[in-house]
Amino acid sequence: MGSQKSLLLIDGNSVAFRAFYAMHQVLDSFTNQDGLHTNAIYAFKNMLDIILKRFEPTHVLVAFDAGKTTFRTAQFADYKGGRSKTPPELTEQFPYIKELLHAYGIQTAELANYEADDIIGTLASQAEQDGFVVNIVTGDRDLTQLTTDKTTVNITVKGVNDTEAYTPEHVQEKLGLAPSQIVDLKGLMGDTSDNYPGVTKVGEKTALKLLTEFGSIEGVYENVDAMKKSKMKEHLIEDRDQAFMSKKLATILRDAPIETTLADITYEGPNIDTLIAFYQEMNFQNFLKQLNVTPEAVEPAENYQYTVLTLDNLETVQAIKTPVAFGVEMLTDNYHTADLIGFYIGAPDHWYVSDDVALLAEPVLKDWLEDASHPKAVFGVKRTQVAANRLGVHLAGVDFDLLLASYLLNTTNNSNDLGTVANLHEYQNVQTDEAVYGKGAKRAVPTEPALLYQHLVQKAAAIYHLQPQLEEQLKEHQQFDLFTDMELPLALVLAQMEITGIRVDASRLQQMGSEFSQTLKILEEKVYAEAGETFNINSPKQLGVILFEKMGLPVVKKTKTGYSTAVDVLEQLRKDAPIVQTILDYRQIAKIQSTYVEGLLKSIHQDNKVHTRYLQTLTQTGRLSSVDPNLQNIPVRLAEGRKIRQAFVPSHPDWQMFASDYSQIELRVLAHISGDANMQEAFKEDRDIHANTAMKIFGLNSADEVTPDMRRQAKATNFGIVYGISDYGLSQNIGISRQEAKRFIDAYFEQYPGVQQFMVDIVKKAREEGYVETLFHRRRYLPDIHAKNFNLRSFAERTAMNTPIQGSAADIIKVAMILMQQELKKANLQARMLLQVHDELIFEAPTEEIPILQKLVPSVMDSAVKLAVPLKVESGFGPTWYDIKK
Known part of the structure; x- marks a missing residue:
């Protein structure tokens, strides 16, 4: 805009409300590590970027209301009295919206006894006199009264990203009034949102007609006596005081006693360091990327001393000092099947990286990795253990896991991305995997090898540098024993269980699939008979029409696209018509068929086993979760669900499945x-x-x-x-x-x-x-x-x-698992622990070892932790998981 001075005035409360409701649907997924809701802050920042770019201001101010009592409430106690209370989830974000603005280099202002509108009106007036072009941004149409040939009022529509520009011409075109007449309009018709009365029975249409004829409230009342007798005339006369009071309440001040001057609000752009710290506190990873915190703020790769290992220079690793950071890199989450694309090992004086994972099986590296006397720090000990095992390496000596330590310090820190976790602990020198590899179908190893090597070195350095800091915090929290004596050893136990896997009889599953298909066919025909026509049972829209229009069942809940046919809705309707129970039965069998029959068949590896992954850092309570496939959620309350367990069998002939569970442990x-x-x-x-x-x-x-x-x-x-x-x-x-x-x-x-x-x-x-x-x-x-x-x-x-x-309760079974693995090894048994399903442990063992397990497992489990009451354990065995009788 050259030398033209340009002032941007933002109505902070109004825009914050718009921002909050624009992202209200994702309220609970927008919180930072302290549990603060951040959806309004996030949307406000996006809106700010758009309007700063659009208006390119030389001066900026964001005005906020100072409180609920103002000179207007002194004149009329019920002013704005009908407004609902601001949601606490938004109220808690206001101080941080102001922090964001200050990081942007933008001044904020509020004035006791006045509204934000009065600050805006006053500064707009001063700026006009000083030759500024003024732009106001608000969601409140009352501010359109401030429109002049130098001031445009931009009203937010559709959330916060689009605005409608009100110039004097636009006001005239839209309302048929001059901007100065808006307060007269409000005076006559009142305002329900601000809760002031106006004249009884005078709406917008009547008020516009009066103003077109008489120009202002003053003009109306100068001519009221000459009007012909009517109800409207009576109301105008009766409500004269209300009309003038309402006009006064609607009028935005142009001379509020504010101390902020135009010179104070010059805009010179954001303070990047303050903004980075703020985005980290809010956990705004995307905004950090926009600031090029990654990759620009990452120490350049050439600053690290590293060697790219090949078969020819492998001997150089004998320079390795301990302790070291070590990791095996992979592109996707499932470390049992993911492509292994590289590894890193070393310490700050020298790092080694390679994209040839086969080198890890070479004696010089393999022996070193399998030597428990060499301490190693990793990110995700279980995934590292399993990946190494795939290469024939039995990793030993891991004494630190950045992933586990971060999770224990705060269970909401459960990202599986090293860059994200490092960021949470204010370590910036490592990128996220998404930044390096991309996401979804585009995820791939960088074509430039140096980019991969740089990422691997940065990961190694992050683990190494964060270890002392996180260990210190664990000690402060009295959690170091929990880390070293429970979570780290448990990860190794879980790794062994995952590597062992559990055998699945695919032919039995396929047979069940055929049986379920027959059952579904019968249920389908039953639904059609009860409905009196055929339709797509899996289409909520078609099902809704049948149940609520054709059959006239009571409508419990509606969605944007029609009637809700969710399970909770159908549960309420099952007593009203037999078809509802049939549909519920159909859905249950269909879910078992797709999730457990078809899902399990897809998950079977070449060894005829499934190898589930136990997520150790997911839940807030410390309970383990099972994925790929989930073996903890097989629906055992349904006979058809229980049947799925028939497909889980021992991996050798003449072996049995054995299980023990804690009775009423909670x-x-x-x-x-x-x-x-x-x-x-x-x-x-x-x-x-x-x-x-x-x-x-x-x-x-x-x-x-x-x-x-x-x-x-x-x-x-x-x-x-x-x-x-x-x-x-x-x-x-x-x-x-x-x-x-x-x-x-x-x-x-x-x-x-x-x-x-x-x-x-x-x-x-x-x-x-x-x-x-x-x-x-x-x-x-x-x-x-x-x-x-x-x-x-x-x-x-x-x-x-x-x-x-x-x-x-979750901790107790973890202790039992660690002790159990030790006892199996000590007793030199062939029996193997295969699964943990919350309060239950499942094993496979040769038939001759079953009597030993019947004594050993309960004795280990019930003495795992000493409580004031006895722990009770029930056991059983059988040829399949289904057949275990307790």
């Missing part, structure tokens, strides 16, 4: 943690805990009086309490009234007062410390424990109650 952990004397006594005397609870909530004298249904309801109450369930939640779970559920919970707490005290104490602790811990100091942060939003706060409170219980 309730036993609760008894221990809460110290409740009654619950501890029940477990010590080996009483049926659910019957024990049933006696109390139903007021019975002996366990003999407890019916199966009473026990079921008591069981739901016992486990519900563990999850911090409400009376409403319990009533829904077991089909009783809310009052009855409340009575159950009250009776439960009367029986187990120590549990109630534990619940109160743990929530208090979470509020004070911001986190809760398991028995082993596994920590979970709860940023929403102070949320103003009731639902968010309640969920955080329930999480505080549940995490120490569920997390400690």
Whole structure:
């Protein structure tokens, strides 16, 4: 714009609201590592970029409201009184939006007793007199009154990215008024959003007609007596004071007492260092990339001393000092099948990299890697262990894992990307894999080898440099033992289980697939018969038409495209028509068919086994998750789901499957943690805990009086309490009234007062410390424990109650797994641990070793951790996983 001075004024509150609601659908996926919601900050930043580029201002200011009370509320107490409360998820973002603006080099202003509009009106007026071109950006059309030949008011439409420019001509064309008449229009018709009254029964149409004729409110009232008698005339006369007050309330000040001058708000661009720090705090990886933090801020590869290893220079690695960082690089997540594209090894005085992974099997490297006396730091010990094993290398001596350490310090830090994890710990000198390899179908090794080598060296350096920092933090958190004695050894146990795999009888699965196809055909025909016509059962749209239009079932929920036919909707309708249950049955069998029959068949490796991956750093409680394929979620409550387990068989003839599981481990952990004397006594005397609870909530004298249904309801109450369930939640779970559920919970707490005290104490602790811990100091942060939003706060409170219980139960089975692997080795058994399904361990063993396992496994599991109550283990065996009888 040359020498033309240009002022940009932004209505901060209005645009922040637009930004928040523009990205409201993704609210929960936009949080930083501290649990702060960041969707409005993110969208505000995008909007800021667009308007700065569009207007190229020389001066910028963002105005905010200082509070709810202003000189307008003093004139009219109900001014803006009808507005709903600002969502707490947005309120918490305002200070950070201001931080963002300051990092951008943009001034913000607010003025006690005045609104942001008054700051904008005043500065616009001053700027016009100083020869500026002024652009105002807002979502509030009230500001269009500020439009002049020098000031354009840009109203945000469709979220924040598009704006409609209001010039005096546009106002005239759109409203048939001059900008100065907008306050007269508001005075006559009032404003529902700002909650001031105007004249009774005068709407926009009437107000425009009056202003076209008389020019202003003053003009209307100068001529009111001459108007012919009408209801409107009566209302105008009666509401005269209201009309003038409303005009005054609508009028934006041009002379508010602000101290900020135009000289103060010169725009010179952002402070890049401040912006980088801010984006890191907010976890805005894309914005960091836009700033070229990656790759430009990464130390250039030539600054690292590194050697590219080949068969010819392999002997040079004997210069290697310990400890070292080591890693095997792969393009995709599944390290059992991913292409291995390179490796790195070394320390800061010298790094070695290569894109030839076969070199790792050469004696000079293999012997070194298998020597436990050489300490090695890695990112993801399990994936590194499995990848090395694929090359015939049995990696030993790993004493640090950056992935595991970062996860333990904060369980929300569960990215599997080294660049992302390093960023979380304020280490910038490494790119993300996506930045180097691309994503999706375009993911590939860089064509320029030096780019791969540079990335490998940067990864090695990141691991090496972050090790002391993270180890120190683990010690501060009292988590170093959890890291060295549980998570690291467990990773090695899991690696061995994954490498071993579990045999799947493909022919049995195919046979089941044929049976399920027949069942689906029968169910399909049944649905058509009940509907009276054929249609695509898998089309929610067609199904919706059949159920809600043709059959006239009550509509529970609508979607953008029609009627909802989700499971929860169908569950509510099953009593209304037999077709609904048939559809539910059809869907369940179809899901088992696609997920478990077809899915498992695709996952079988050449050795006739599936090799699941256990995600050790995914859940907030420390529980393991199984993927590729997921063997923890086979639906055992359904007969058809249970059948899938028939396909899991031992890998040798004359072997058996063997399983042991902890009985009611979470309730036993609760008894221990809460110290409740009654619950501890029940477990010590080996009483049926659910019957024990049933006696109390139903007021019975002996366990003999407890019916199966009473026990079921008591069981739901016992486990519900563990999850911090409400009376409403319990009533829904077991089909009783809310009052009855409340009575159950009250009776439960009367029986187990120590549990109630534990619940109160743990929530208090979470509020004070911001986190809760398991028995082993596994920590979970709860940023929403102070949320103003009731639902968010309640969920955080329930999480505080549940995490120490569920997390400690997960820790106990982890300890048992580590001990179990040691005992199998010590006893020189052929038996192998294959799977962990939450509270259960599954093995395969020669038939002659089964009696040994029947004694050994329970003895290891029930002595894994010493609690105030005994741990109880139940075992069984059989020719397939399905046939294990306990």
